[in-house]
Amino acid sequence: MIRICSTDDVVPGEGLRITSTVPPIAVFRTEDDEFFALDDTCTHQDASLADGWLEGCRVECPLHASTFDLRTGAVDEPPARLPVRAHEVEVRDGEVFVTLSTAVPHLPPGVTLGAS
Amino acid sequence: MNGGPGTVVVVGASLAGHATARALRGAGFDGTIRMIGEEPHRPYDRPPLSKGYLSGTVTDADLSLEGVDEDLGADWILGTRATALDPATHTVSLADGTHVRGDAVVVATGSLARRLPTDLMGVHTLRTLDDARALRADLLPGARVCVVGAGFVGAEVASTAAALGLDVTVVEAAPAPLAGPLGPLGPVVASLHARNGVTLRCGVPVERLEGAATGSGRRVTGVRLVDGSRVDADVVVVGIGATAATDWLAGSGLDLQNGLACDARGATAAPGVVGVGDCSAWFDPVRGRHHRVEHWAESRDRARIAVDTLLGTSTAPPAPAPSFWSDQYGVRLQFAGRLLGHETVTVEAGDPESADALVVYWRGDDAVAVLGMGQPRLFNRWKRSLSALPVAA
């Protein structure tokens, strides 16, 4: 488990891109003040999901509007076809901790691990 | 349709047709779905054909529109063109002489690229996967490329060819490129060509394509413009727009003036026949008339509304503002809203001249459209605040 950021770093209803991990992850804070973490890069193309639109428990990719489930990373409809990884989140004393998934990430064409 | 249709025939097995089949299953439809497609391919995504697929970063497998474990339980009749529709009996005739009959028909046959009359080798249009493969094979090192038409597909091909290190010229008949879709920002976006080493010539239409005999047949050598000048070229890409693929519906009695006329929920004048995607012109309540849209997002998002229409349900979320994107010269363009002319613009962030900006289009006090250049986060926020009031006639 690693400390990622403070709760105050993430605006309710928005996402924050974290580049200290490989690949980068996105931490989301819902309007209900729940925190979630997904791989930040969309599986379709090189878009940052932290820039996406949050609605309920889903984030819509800012480029072509596939949406991903914040709890599981599952994708709803094209153009993205593959899920992003969901990471376990724990909030303690105003700090956000994440246990990174050990699954293999689905990066979009042209994006390699480590490039951010 | 008492109790809803038992068999739905979908003509056109690409984005809009596939999205409709998905939406039917998503709505719990457990009848038969028959997918008829002229291309031999399973549903695939067209936008990369002028971008990553042409440059080689996107593979055939990446193009699929089908989910990884997706099984729609549909019958696929691929590589077969539909040649006629009898709307009264929901019967579709196929090029092989057979007929497919259903209780409802979804028309999703998309667009056809406009061509220039020529049989010269080296002249391409770009609509299908096979077109993209043929063009890719021609973009050899050292090739001089002339793109006819500075619309989105033409601009993207020019950008991709330039990134491959090729010498590229774009010729455009209109004095100001992209004025229709982007209004006053059209020329700003078109200036990306020159800034990336691509020559853009506007306001001079093409007179003819010129060719010469080679060992394997006559091949293009250049493009002659009406002012007498000539652009030497080994490869010509014709990007002069697309027409609705509704030729096969001639004789159906349906209204095909500019695309298949549908109401604001996809219904045609024939009960049980709906239209979706590029081939259709839905009634646009804001414009107060039928309007054919040729963009990806609409083709996908309207499928759910069309399924509501077929099944007599109302579960689809309201359609979002019309939108499209284009990727050129490393710049991500995103546009949403409707331009009717006479809008004023404000720059809300960044600077359009440096291709990093958020521009809002206004009619009076109403924000009616937004253009993002590399501003996905802001773009998505503005997109949701656009006003979609009917325009007074």
Ligand SMILES: Cc1cc2nc3c(=O)[nH]c(=O)nc-3n(C[C@H](O)[C@H](O)[C@H](O)COP(=O)(O)OP(=O)(O)OC[C@H]3O[C@@H](n4cnc5c(N)ncnc54)[C@H](O)[C@@H]3O)c2cc1C
């Ligand atoms: C190169 C290219 C790049 C693009 N880039 C973008 C972009 O960046 N952003 C964007 O918003 N939009 C883009 N578009 C537009 C987008 O791809 C279309 O809006 C979308 O494909 C429309 O989907 P559709 O299913 O309605 O039609 P299509 O994708 O055209 O599919 C129609 C299908 O029907 C089949 N068909 C036609 N006639 C018959 C018949 N008689 N019988 C049986 N089958 C038939 C065709 O073979 C085809 O497979 C691009 C298009 C192209 C060609």
Ligand code: FES
């Ligand atoms: S980049 Fe996310 S849907 Fe295309």
